[in-house]
Amino acid sequence: MRKKRIKPDITEIREYQTKTSGLFFVVDGILFRKQSEFQLIEVVENRDYGKILFLDGLVQTTERDEYFYHEMLVHPAFGAHPGPKDVLIIGGGDGGTLREVLRHPVERAVLVEIDPDVIEAAKKYFEWLGPALDDNRAELIVADGIRFAADTDRTFDLVFVDSSEPIGPSSVLHTPEFYLSLRERLNPDGIISSQIGSPFFHAAAIDREHRFLRDIFRIVRLYTGPVPTYPGGTWSYVFLSDTRAPLPALHPPPAGLKYFNPAVHEACFRLNDTEEVKS
Ligand code: SAM
Numbered sequence: 001m002r003k004k005r006i007k008p009d010i011t012e013i014r015e016y017q018t019k020t021s022g023l024f025f026v027v028d029g030i031l032f033r034k035q036s037e038f039q040l041i042e043v044v045e046n047r048d049y050g051k052i053l054f055l056d057g058l059v060q061t062t063e064r065d066e067y068f069y070h071e072m073l074v075h076p077a078f079g080a081h082p083g084p085k086d087v088l089i090i091g092g093g094d095g096g097t098l099r100e101v102l103r104h105p106v107e108r109a110v111l112v113e114i115d116p117d118v119i120e121a122a123k124k125y126f127e128w129l130g131p132a133l134d135d136n137r138a139e140l141i142v143a144d145g146i147r148f149a150a151d152t153d154r155t156f157d158l159v160f161v162d163s164s165e166p167i168g169p170s171s172v173l174h175t176p177e178f179y180l181s182l183r184e185r186l187n188p189d190g191i192i193s194s195q196i197g198s199p200f201f202h203a204a205a206i207d208r209e210h211r212f213l214r215d216i217f218r219i220v221r222l223y224t225g226p227v228p229t230y231p232g233g234t235w236s237y238v239f240l241s242d243t244r245a246p247l248p249a250l251h252p253p254p255a256g257l258k259y260f261n262p263a264v265h266e267a268c269f270r271l272n273d274t275e276e277v278k279s
Contacts (some may be wrong), residue, residue: 070099078158
């Protein structure tokens with residue numbers, strides 16, 4: 001007898017980037033769906049992108065294209081730092097940023113994720129990310145990133161802010177208060193890299209964030225890279241430091257990356273608008 005296929009109760013998920021355009025994903029199967037204390041977590045299967053993590057209906061990571069985002073968030077900062085040993089990741093409970101950090105000879109990678117259900121879903125369904133969460137150099141802390149940054153006395157060489165959109169629990173991670181606390185957590189020569197949104201759809205929000213960041217850090221450099229399943233298909237990041245500039249890179253990225261390379265490192269910071277570095 002033919003095995004009855006369980007038809008998902010949702011046949012597609014639409015992510016509206018504006019009221020009049022967006023992306024849609026036909027759902028071949030629902031692997032996980034839970035309203036956690038913080039957000040609706042869904043892991044679904046789609047023929048084009050494989051497994052996809054949605055938080056509150058917004059694409060966070062897909063099996064097919066996650067490397068664009070994680071490589072771009074992590075490796076520029078490593079290329080600009082003389083020898084990072086202690087790394088902090090705020091958010092990133094899916095494990096992708098942690099996987100990229102652990103490609104480098106760091107001693108400790110602390111990941112601070114507010115929602116334990118995201119970590120559990122990643123361990124169970126994202127086998128290409130999950131192993132990083134079990135690496136013995138990784139330290140997972142379930143906490144609000146803004147609270148952790150304000151309360152801890154630990155310091156770090158590199159910090160990565162792998163937040164979701166500035167709504168819900170992530171909204172506090174896009175504030176001056178958060179970055180003022182983070183700056184206090186940096187060792188000398190420390191660098192912060194954050195995802196900062198779509199340069200196509202979120203230009204006003206990026207401009208606002210860029211303005212207050214320039215009041216906090218001496219070096220503030222925006223950079224961009226492709227992410228097919230993010231709004232507009234291009235994403236922007238920000239490189240923050242008081243002493244280190246992203247160019248020229250001090251060393252090349254590790255082998256085995258799928259997208260990032262020394263030419264991309266050079267090109268991704270070359271934006272049309274002039275980038276100030278306070279003298
Ligand atoms: N790494 C993903 C990707 O591939 O693009 C994108 C973002 S990741 C899923 C965002 C994470 O930040 C989520 O797991 C969310 O629970 C977490 N998060 C949101 N607000 C937070 C906060 N205030 N403190 C710590 N983690 C937070």
